[in-house]
Amino acid sequence: MTNSFIGLLNSIFLHLLLFAILITDFSIFAPQQDRIKTIPVEFVNLPIDIENIPKKINNIKNELLENNIQKKELIDELKTIDKKKFDFDTRKNLEDQIAETKFLNEKREVQIRIALIQERINSIWKKPSLINKNIQAEFVINLAPSGEILSFDLISSSGEKVFDDSALAALSKIYFITEVIGLERKYFERNFRSFNLVFKSKNQ
Amino acid sequence: MKIFLIFLTFLALSIEAKLKIEISQGSKDLPKIAIVPFKSNMKIGESISMLIQDNLTLFGEFKALPKNEMLSFPSKEENFFYRDWNILNVDYVVIGNFQEENSEFINIEYFVFNISLNKLILRGDVSGNYSEKEKISKVISNRVYKSITGLNGVFDTKIAYILNPSREEYKICISDIDGTDEEVLFESSAPLMSPSWSSDLKKLAYVSFEKGYPEIYMQDLFSGKRESIKTLGLSNSAPVWSPDNKKLAFVMSSSGNPDIYIYNLRNKKISRHTTHYGIDTEPAWSPNSKKLLFTSNRSGSPQIYELTVSSNRIKRVTLDGDYNARASYFPDGKDIVLVHGNNGVFHIGTKKLRSRFINTISKTTLDESPTISPNGNIIIYATKNNSQGYLAGLTLDGKSKFTLPVKFGSVREPAWSPFMN
Numbered sequence: 001m002t003n004s005f006i007g008l009l010n011s012i013f014l015h016l017l018l019f020a021i022l023i024t025d026f027s028i029f030a031p032q033q034d035r036i037k038t039i040p041v042e043f044v045n046l047p048i049d050i051e052n053i054p055k056k057i058n059n060i061k062n063e064l065l066e067n068n069i070q071k072k073e074l075i076d077e078l079k080t081i082d083k084k085k086f087d088f089d090t091r092k093n094l095e096d097q098i099a100e101t102k103f104l105n106e107k108r109e110v111q112i113r114i115a116l117i118q119e120r121i122n123s124i125w126k127k128p129s130l131i132n133k134n135i136q137a138e139f140v141i142n143l144a145p146s147g148e149i150l151s152f153d154l155i156s157s158s159g160e161k162v163f164d165d166s167a168l169a170a171l172s173k174i175y176f177i178t179e180v181i182g183l184e185r186k187y188f189e190r191n192f193r194s195f196n197l198v199f200k201s202k203n204q
Numbered sequence: 205m206k207i208f209l210i211f212l213t214f215l216a217l218s219i220e221a222k223l224k225i226e227i228s229q230g231s232k233d234l235p236k237i238a239i240v241p242f243k244s245n246m247k248i249g250e251s252i253s254m255l256i257q258d259n260l261t262l263f264g265e266f267k268a269l270p271k272n273e274m275l276s277f278p279s280k281e282e283n284f285f286y287r288d289w290n291i292l293n294v295d296y297v298v299i300g301n302f303q304e305e306n307s308e309f310i311n312i313e314y315f316v317f318n319i320s321l322n323k324l325i326l327r328g329d330v331s332g333n334y335s336e337k338e339k340i341s342k343v344i345s346n347r348v349y350k351s352i353t354g355l356n357g358v359f360d361t362k363i364a365y366i367l368n369p370s371r372e373e374y375k376i377c378i379s380d381i382d383g384t385d386e387e388v389l390f391e392s393s394a395p396l397m398s399p400s401w402s403s404d405l406k407k408l409a410y411v412s413f414e415k416g417y418p419e420i421y422m423q424d425l426f427s428g429k430r431e432s433i434k435t436l437g438l439s440n441s442a443p444v445w446s447p448d449n450k451k452l453a454f455v456m457s458s459s460g461n462p463d464i465y466i467y468n469l470r471n472k473k474i475s476r477h478t479t480h481y482g483i484d485t486e487p488a489w490s491p492n493s494k495k496l497l498f499t500s501n502r503s504g505s506p507q508i509y510e511l512t513v514s515s516n517r518i519k520r521v522t523l524d525g526d527y528n529a530r531a532s533y534f535p536d537g538k539d540i541v542l543v544h545g546n547n548g549v550f551h552i553g554t555k556k557l558r559s560r561f562i563n564t565i566s567k568t569t570l571d572e573s574p575t576i577s578p579n580g581n582i583i584i585y586a587t588k589n590n591s592q593g594y595l596a597g598l599t600l601d602g603k604s605k606f607t608l609p610v611k612f613g614s615v616r617e618p619a620w621s622p623f624m625n
Binding site: 110118127128161162194199202 | 224226229235318320352353581600603
């Protein structure tokens with residue numbers, strides 16, 4: 001009986017504890033520094049004029065976009081920022097800008113790959129001359145991270161066998177889409193693991 | 205609730221965000237085709253395959269693999285190996301053999317393979333007289349072309365043109381589209397102009413100045429019999445046969461001002477369809493014989509207009525450029541080809557009827573009289589080199605440009621025949 005009572009008390013205590021954790025937004029489990037965990041560790045330690053931080057970040061971001069500077073260089077640059085002098089708003093602003101920069105970096109990496117893939121498939125595809133017909137055939141391509149084409153399937157026919165066959169013939173000549181090699185794995189998974197190729201009879 | 209909404213948003217974004225890559229240009233390389241000498245006990249096997257190769261490469265649409273580069277010479281499906289052609293980067297292979305052959309009769313079996321797809325795409329046979337090997341090769345060429353491109357072949361069509369060998373020598377000639385078998389239909393010391401085919405391929409209409417003024421004649425291609433259109437006007441020109449073969453559109457100047465008229469070939473009555481004080485000329489029928497394109501200077505410079513025959517309603521078609529003339533419809537009736545000029549430079553252009561943009565497709569600068577192949581894929585036009593007129597052509601995809609065999613004399617006003625069904 002006593003054991004049951006102790007068990008009940010334990011249960012109530014544990015539930016109260018859990019409830020307390022929930023309403024404090026899990027923060028009990030998080031080490032203090034993890035609350036700003038999206039700010040890279042590399043940002044710490046170096047003195048800098050705090051008023052110029054947002055401006056500097058913007059400059060770096062612009063430089064990244066304009067000069068194709070890799071993310072690593074951005075991180076190196078950001079090492080010059082002193083963590084201790086950040087207030088919360090500055091951190092938040094920085095977080096947003098880093099997220100945006102990462103997004104733009106991914107977008108740029110993907111767009112470069114898309115352009116390379118387009119260039120290669122265009123060089124292989126012998127487009128039939130179907131006068132004035134505005135048609136398209138769509139394929140789904142499944143890739144391995146090595147670039148190997150695991151499968152390709154026609155998911156939307158153009159209605160013209162000759163046109164579909166020409167696209168199929170072009171894809172049959174490609175075994176690897178090497179253009180995705182070297183792409184960060186998460187970018188690959190998000191964009192190229194499975195994507196669609198649309199062959200169009202006319203430039204839009 | 206908020207978390208649920210955020211989840212839904214992410215879900216929607218992830219569904220929307222699947223990458224789509226568009227491919228629309230295609231390679232500049234021509235499809236590579238190998239025509240393997242057909243297996244025959246007589247010499248004709250190789251000559252038939254050479255004729256087919258000449259046809260298929262006539263307009264520069266294919267690149268042929270030379271015989272000395274072939275690794276094997278199959279003649280039947282069972283002895284055909286794709287690897288022999290894959291290694292040579294060939295796209296299509298044509299093989300064939302003679303099922304029957306003697307000095308009078310031949311029967312040929314042929315096959316077309318798509319190498320990239322490892323697929324037999326056509327198997328057929330054709331027979332005929334031994335003496336008709338050119339005709340037989342054209343039949344095979346047309347079928348091979350259709351199996352590869354999806355378009356009807358034009359290798360057995362003909363072309364009419366005006367040949368001007370010397371100052372006072374004019375001829376209306378008809379030849380095969382490759383320039384062979386040229387025949388003179390009519391010749392005169394006075395100018396001849398504007399040949400136009402009847403859609404049944406039995407007659408040709410043209411303008412002759414033999415009486416000192418322009419008069420329209422219709423000439424039977426088999427009997428040679430000529431018939432002129434009796435009109436009240438003194439100046440008649442630019443006859444064009446309607447695709448339904450019932451009417452002839454032409455230009456007549458009854459009071460010094462050229463307008464578009466239609467001659468009904470059944471009841472021989474003439475109706476007037478434009479009345480503007482500007483010059484209206486160069487009519488061209490729509491594929492359904494219900495509309496006409498024509499050139500008019502009513503706006504101050506030559507521009508293209510479209511006339512609905514039943515209502516005489518007129519719509520301006522071209523807006524750009526200081527010179528647009530000699531328009532004709534593509535077989536689909538939605539696009540047109542025309543001569544487009546700016547500052548004295550004239551190119552062949554194409555234009556969608558519903559769009560403003562004119563796409564110039566020829567590179568030479570004194571181009572005139574474009575004529576479209578009946579399958580709509582090739583344009584032949586007259587151009588000049590040091591005042592010598594010759595015929596040049598191009599494919600609509602712009603991959604190929606060619607000139608037709610040089611004639612003795614200036615060549616003008618080509619008119620491509622309809623399909624020879």
